[in-house]
Amino acid sequence: MIARFVLAALLLVSACSGRTDEAATPSLETILSGTPAPALSDYGLFADQARAQPAKGVVAYDLVNPLFSDHAIKHRFVFVPGDQEAKYSATDVFDFPVGTVLVKTFSFAPDMRAPETGQYKVETRLLIHKEDGWAAFPYVWNAAGTEAVYAPAGKHVDLDMIDPAGTPLSIRYAVPNKNQCKTCHQSGDAVLPIGPKARNLNHEGPVGINQLADWQRRGMIDGVPAHPPIVPAVWDTRLPVESRARAYLDINCAHCHKADGSASNSGLWLGWTESDPVKIGLGKHPTAAGRGSGGRIMVVEPGQPDQSILVFRMASDEAGIAMPELGRSVIDEDGLALVREWIGSLDVQE
Amino acid sequence: MKWTILGSACLSMAILASCGQPASTDAAAGPDIGGLVSTEGDFATNLQTALIEAEPGSTVQLPEGHFHLETGLSLDVHGVTLMGAGEDKTILDFAGQTGAGEGLLVTSDGVTLTGFAIRDTKGDGIKSKGADRITYRDLTVEWSGDPDETNGAYGVYPVESQDVLIDNVTVRGASDAGIYVGQSNNIIVRNSLAEFNVAGIEIENSMHADVYGNTARYNTGGILVFDLPDLPQTGGHSTRIFDNEIVDNNTRNFAPAGNIVAGVPSGTGVIIMANRNVHVFSNTFSNNRSAHVLLTAYPEPFSDEAYNPIPRDVVLSGNSYSGGGDDAQGMLQPIAAAIGGQLPAIVADGVATWETGSVPTTNISVQEDGSVGFLDLGIGKYPLDPASIAPSKQRPTAMPVEQPAAVVLPQDEG
Structure with a gap:
């Protein structure tokens, strides 16, 4: 002391x-x-x-x-x-x-x-x-x-x-x-x-x-163990697109889109460890999106990025539509392309 | 605890070990906290600084004037009163907004917002999240111009909160709900005016709400009590809607597709969807062109196992109904056409089962004058199969559930 x-x-x-x-x-x-x-x-x-x-x-x-x-x-x-x-x-x-x-x-x-x-x-x-x-x-x-x-x-x-x-x-x-x-x-x-x-x-x-x-x-x-976990590098194209997209959503979205985050009330939780498809947006309707829905019905419409609200909001730079709401005024074209590729790779729901 | 002791020791030592330069810990000269926010220099910066540096329990006063703001404001200090010179005198105008999802965001408890207007935000008007004991009083939140798909979603938007009071608030032009209370408990919405919104007033995924003394007019739908699946709080119940004027809610539905209210038929007075223990009494319904009261199940597929999509334990009593039902819109239009064009005051979809469950009785109690029409569409289940519809004008037999006690809020001095 x-x-x-x-x-x-x-x-x-x-x-x-x-x-x-x-x-x-x-x-x-x-x-x-x-x-x-x-x-x-x-x-x-x-x-x-x-x-x-x-x-x-x-x-x-x-x-x-x-x-x-x-x-x-x-x-x-x-x-x-x-x-x-x-x-x-x-x-x-x-x-x-x-x-x-x-x-x-x-x-x-x-x-x-x-x-x-x-x-x-x-x-x-x-x-x-x-x-x-x-x-x-x-x-x-x-x-x-x-x-x-x-x-x-x-x-x-x-x-x-x-x-x-x-x-x-x-x-x-x-x-x-x-x-x-x-x-x-x-x-x-x-x-x-x-x-x-x-x-x-x-x-x-x-x-x-x-x-x-x-x-x-x-x-x-x-307390660092011998083999700590590692998140996939988003831009390492040798890795599967799904894990890269989920890693992207984790660092860009999940600080708000989690159970105890600022966007908790949306029920859309985009953290790396989330495994419930609905919480990630598959088959999920928007909650309070307003014009942020872009006229689309689902947050993630498997196989159809152009019908997915997630893509619409990433592709906007307009307040009230753009996600994230804070911290960006321009579109992350690379991130958008990655998320589009991931949604496009998902099996279309009947 | 050990570190706390060390920390204090360091601080006292630091004073002794001062370098001969005064510790520069004075805050930068800011606006007068507790007084009037200055209009000298950049008003938005002065106001946001005042909201950040406000002492708990203090009052931040807004001057009279029409102020243009570029980004959303936020308040995160408990017990602060944000007071304008009057909702027609202090105008916070967000027509040029480039950032944030709402005009004002409140995230602290015990806040009172009063005496100002919020206009033309790009997203929601005023949002309060996890903000217990909040009071919205004598406010106007509006989108100027005609109802438009590009207007923001919600006018006033308390969510995930305990003890919410909305009193004498005017909301116009919201492309979703004018007054929207979501995932909250203990709510009063009273003496307010909601007009030209898609939904005038909406209570969603919430428990214990009293909605009274309001006027909901010229909306697409007047007052909505909804419950939606796949949200942190579901199972909404115990809402009383009484002494409201619910008239002329015939504005076209201008909600962007995808939002649940985009399915609201233009011309509905009250809609109760997937909720329990809802009492609608002593209201005045007039000239809602589709139906004055619509009881409906949640119509979309869902995977939330805890979710009950059926409206149940509903009591309708002592309301006055006039006009309306003569020009049904949306999903009600083909049904009205099939039965001769005119819908009665009260319409229920008759759904009691869903993919993985059912309710033994919806227990809808219609205690209205015998002249008040009722129609059960007999839809059976969603998705809607027109061939299976079996309409009936027979009022259901029901055991009316007892009314929940009046909501009492700690911040409501009467």
Whole structure:
């Protein structure tokens, strides 16, 4: 107890020595404060914030399958404080200790076919495990990419780019507000992370070695088994289309479309582990779709993607029709094609 | 607990170990919480910030004015009152909406919404989900222009909630239901006006609802009590519909196909589908061109084993009926034609069995004046087979079930 107290105090003192110091560590005081810090740099998560060089104890990671967010390039980091560790789960998000911070920066480039050239940061979302549970905090970057400020009400940012398919694209990118963060991160009455589950992390991340093994080695997590589950990589075309489509729906839809998510009342549950065909949408009528039905009768009409509401809503960029409701203003053509292919591969119902 | 102690120790130590720079924990200068939301700068940002930073139990006041919003608003703080200057004075206009599925989303408990209007949202008007003890009072939610398929689905849309009060709310133009309460328990909808919607007022997959003192007019269907399969909460029961004006609900059905209300025949007053213990009394029905009251089973195939698709234990008593039934629409049109064109006030489909089950008695009690017409279509079961229809004007024998007690809500001070 005393040793930990001294360690914590030392960490705090060392945090004061400068924001670009290689030895800088995150500020637990700021992380656990009841009030969000006005600037991202206040947390001390980066040794060099402009270059996204993480501070000591902050680890870059990625997911096997990312959520589509208007083609945004995402840079993720995790900070697990001091000698604490997360508890492993085979199916759910890991049980991270209080003080954990998940950092996700959303970046774009003028030509998304060459994403490293001229890449710039638009927003960073923090998900912090406070004493009383997880909470989400959106930060919006300045034009120079040196600092991001707290933006609880979100923001609209006009962006121009060449999209990954080579088409010029102008979008009105929506930085979500604090409540919208919760809409996707809701789990019952609580807010929970979405990505850091074993099946999503179980591959070589940006560090170049298996992330789960790396986190175990670093002492960030306990209880990783010899063979953790892995979700099929959505864009690995060697894998069966059904599993790729289900993996896509899992990461893009199931954070709301689950029993204790924001879309629970729809009864349409799209998680990877869901096995009831009706809950996945086969033979299921819409509940509250309104014009989101597009005049179609079934959520998924096997063999007939053009008669499936799921496809209609993925293929729209209009509020009131488009799904997901938040986080995208353009259509994910690749994801749409995959889901179409999957529905087309299902046996037509008599 | 151990970490809590450590955390506090860290905090006190941090103060001692301060770097000589003040800890920058002040919130950015925002609108005046508890007062009037500022119209200086970007109103939408000011309002959303106020809703996020509101203290539990506080009031956020909206100024008078017509405000254009680009994305949906949301409220997630318990006990907040969002109060406008009046439903004709504070207009939140979403005609240019580009984001979110509704105009306002409430996800916290004990919230009161009052004195403003929501107009032309791209999706639903106001949705409250898992928001217990919510009060909607003195509000208008509408889509301007003629009834249109591209209007949003629901005007006010509480779902998965306990203790819902909707009082003196006006809803027009919803392409599904104007006032829709879904998968909830303990509900009062009263003194409200629903017009030019597909469904005026709809209670769906819910228990214990009192719907009274409302006017449902110029909708496709006036008041609907439905239960649908394959949802987290099914088995709706115990609804009382009384002292309502349910008149002239003859607007064409403009619901997008696929939605259950797309099957509502234009010109129906009350529809009870797949629900139990529903009491319809002391209402005024007039000039609903298909039928004033329609009792029907859920007509689609389903796989939900716990689901009962039949309306049962229904009591109709002391209502006044005039006009209507003379121009039946939708599924009722061929049936009306087959029996000479005129439908009586009360029409039941007569279905009591489905693919995997049946009810021994639907127990439909018609305690109306002898002059009030009744027709059992004798459909037998769905899917509809025109050859098997056996219409009967004989009122069913029934043992009227006792009325459920009046719904009492903790937030309703009378």
